[in-house]
Each structure stands twice: as C-alpha cells, then as structure tokens.
Amino acid sequence: MVTRELIAQHFLTVPNPGEEGDIHSHRFTIEIEFEGTTLNEYGYIIDIDLVNGALDEIEQRYTDALLNELPEFEGLNPSIENFARILSERMSHAISEWTGDSLTVRVWEDEMAWASHSRSISEWIMQERDI
Numbered sequence: 001m002v003t004r005e006l007i008a009q010h011f012l013t014v015p016n017p018g019e020e021g022d023i024h025s026h027r028f029t030i031e032i033e034f035e036g037t038t039l040n041e042y043g044y045i046i047d048i049d050l051v052n053g054a055l056d057e058i059e060q061r062y063t064d065a066l067l068n069e070l071p072e073f074e075g076l077n078p079s080i081e082n083f084a085r086i087l088s089e090r091m092s093h094a095i096s097e098w099t100g101d102s103l104t105v106r107v108w109e110d111e112m113a114w115a116s117h118s119r120s121i122s123e124w125i126m127q128e129r130d131i
Contacts, residue, residue, distance in 0.1 A: 005027055009067065085105075
C-alpha cells in the first residue's frame with residue numbers, strides 16, 4: 001500500500017446538505033492498495049516508481065482544486081465515494097501494464113470518515129478491450 005495526502009475543496013450537491021453544501025477543504029489521505037498472487041521477476045507486486053509517478057499526477061491534478069469544477073465530477077455529487085472511484089479509474093489507466101489481481105483506493109476525508117473503491121484488474125482489462 002502507498003499513501004499520499006493532498007488538500008482539495010468541494011461542496012456536496014445532495015438535497016439539504018447543511019454546512020457540507022458550502023465550499024470547504026479537506027486534507028484527503030489517499031491509500032492505494034495492490035494485491036497479487038504472483039511476484040514479478042524482481043520479487044515485487046508492482047514497481048513503486050510506477051505507483052509514485054501515478055500518484056504525482058493525481059496530486060498535481062487535485063491539490064487545491066475545487067472538485068465540483070473538474071470534468072470528471074460533472075453531474076456527480078463530489079462525495080468521497082465518487083472521489084475513490086475516480087481515483088481508482090485514474091490509477092488503473094496509469095498502471096495499465098501491471099498484471100496484479102486487484103487494486104483498492106481508499107480516500108479519507110478526516111480521521112473518522114473514509115470510502116473505498118476496489119476493482120479486479122483482469123475484469124478492468126477485459127472491459128477496456130471491449131470498448
């Protein structure tokens with residue numbers, strides 16, 4: 001698992017969001033967990049440099065951003081659930097050469113609240129080929 005922190009803003013767009021409907025910031029903690037049943041020729045599940053490069057791109061994209069204004073959140077409530085799913089998709093594209101079993105992205109918005117999104121890499125690869 002690799003962890004990265006970033007600060008971004010959002011406001012919830014659900015009915016009656018209360019104070020969460022106002023623009024506010026979170027120090028998000030993003031955890032990326034990789035699982036695999038086999039190791040590569042060097043004894044890794046995944047090359048950490050590949051992961052850090054993908055996380056650098058994620059950090060650049062979302063740091064200090066208002067999530068509501070980004071195209072990937074168009075028509076979506078910018079919940080941590082949607083943020084985790086979007087980050088899972090971005091990470092999957094960034095590490096498309098990886099042959100592990102599954103990827104889980106967990107997004108913490110504070111020390112008590114988190115959401116995660118998991119995907120089977122083989123299913124994701126098959127979906128991409130069908131498109």
